[in-house]
Amino acid sequence: MTLSEVQAPPLRPVPAAPEAPVALEVRGLHKRYGAQTVLHDIHLSVQSGEIYALTGPNGAGKSTLIRTVTGLAFPTSGEVRLMGRDVHGDGPRARAALGAVVEAPARFYGQFSGSRNLRMHAELAAMTPGRPRVDQARIREVLALVELTRMADRRVSEYSLGQRQRLGVASAILARPSVLILDEPTSGLDALGIGLIHRIVTDLAGQGCAVVLSTHHLREIASYAHTVGILTGGRLVDTLDLRARQAAFRFRVDDPVRAAALLERLPGVSRTSLRPPYLIAGLDSEAGVPQALAALAAGGIRVFEASPDLFDLYEYYRERVEQA
Numbered sequence: 001m002t003l004s005e006v007q008a009p010p011l012r013p014v015p016a017a018p019e020a021p022v023a024l025e026v027r028g029l030h031k032r033y034g035a036q037t038v039l040h041d042i043h044l045s046v047q048s049g050e051i052y053a054l055t056g057p058n059g060a061g062k063s064t065l066i067r068t069v070t071g072l073a074f075p076t077s078g079e080v081r082l083m084g085r086d087v088h089g090d091g092p093r094a095r096a097a098l099g100a101v102v103e104a105p106a107r108f109y110g111q112f113s114g115s116r117n118l119r120m121h122a123e124l125a126a127m128t129p130g131r132p133r134v135d136q137a138r139i140r141e142v143l144a145l146v147e148l149t150r151m152a153d154r155r156v157s158e159y160s161l162g163q164r165q166r167l168g169v170a171s172a173i174l175a176r177p178s179v180l181i182l183d184e185p186t187s188g189l190d191a192l193g194i195g196l197i198h199r200i201v202t203d204l205a206g207q208g209c210a211v212v213l214s215t216h217h218l219r220e221i222a223s224y225a226h227t228v229g230i231l232t233g234g235r236l237v238d239t240l241d242l243r244a245r246q247a248a249f250r251f252r253v254d255d256p257v258r259a260a261a262l263l264e265r266l267p268g269v270s271r272t273s274l275r276p277p278y279l280i281a282g283l284d285s286e287a288g289v290p291q292a293l294a295a296l297a298a299g300g301i302r303v304f305e306a307s308p309d310l311f312d313l314y315e316y317y318r319e320r321v322e323q324a
């Protein structure tokens with residue numbers, strides 16, 4: 001690769017500000033079914049504007065955690081707070097801030113149109129104190145967002161699986177939730193449908209909504225989630241901050257040790273490490289690449305290659321789950 005071909009890193013939404021308020025907090029959550037403990041002492045918190053992806057092998061407890069967090073299941077012990085309110089003690093008011101799809105595809109009345117189903121959801125939601133009102137214009141807006149305008153007046157029984165899935169997301173975002181929780185939102189969707197869900201989730205997070213989703217699609221979420229929680233055997237064994245791994249670049253140079261010393265002096269270089277034959281540098285953004293190249297050239301270092309150092313979430317996950 002020539003230096004002029006240095007690629008931009010994948011686009012990732014603007015990260016939640018570190019000081020953003022905590023929207024979802026789970027403390028010391030245990031869940032038992034009979035003699036089987038399915039969740040062990042789960043602690044996690046998600047800020048407004050953050051996209052938190054929960055992943056783990058089949059049977060790890062993801063759906064149980066999501067059902068418990070949304071108030072559909074009760075914990076054996078521990079606590080869940082949505083926007084500061086206890087989901088199990090102050091349910092209706094806590095859930096006023098919540099939009100969720102906890103089973104895929106979400107349940108709708110097949111004999112009614114998508115639009116009518118959303119109106120019924122809106123009317124039900126309006127009974128919850130604290131929920132904003134949803135008018136017909138908002139229903140049209142969310143149907144357009146999930147690209148179902150053409151299907152709006154068709155019976156849901158005529159929808160494909162993917163269309164039902166998207167209607168589920170539409171109903172979850174209808175009342176502009178502060179916290180959006182989606183269990184496997186992209187399973188059963190085609191490539192364009194997956195991209196659409198990414199865009200919706202990213203836009204909502206950009207507007208300050210905290211998003212929690214469970215998924216098995218690691219490479220896909222690595223491109224847009226801020227945080228990944230790895231659940232295995234009912235334990236949250238790792239929480240990865242993908243933001244911290246965002247802007248790493250690798251440089252193949254003739255003298256990595258001296259190159260590292262040169263780059264460390266630059267403002268905007270947060271860290272360097274050696275991975276022969278590469279030198280890895282954490283930069284504030286890709287805008288720091290030309291400056292780094294100039295500093296290396298001025299120091300007499302020959303640069304053969306410079307490219308984003310993409311974090312391989314799949315490899316990381318595989319090792320982490322095998323160790324657990």
Ligand SMILES: Nc1ncnc2c1ncn2[C@@H]1O[C@H](COP(=O)(O)OP(=O)(O)OP(=O)(O)O)[C@@H](O)[C@H]1O
Pocket residue numbers: 033038056057058059060061062063064065
């Ligand atoms: N209602 C229930 N009664 C008894 N055991 C249950 C119940 N629901 C889930 N379990 C058990 O809890 C464990 C976790 O299941 P869960 O569905 O939460 O896993 P998951 O991570 O969502 O799996 P998958 O990726 O396959 O969807 C499993 O061993 C499952 O058998």
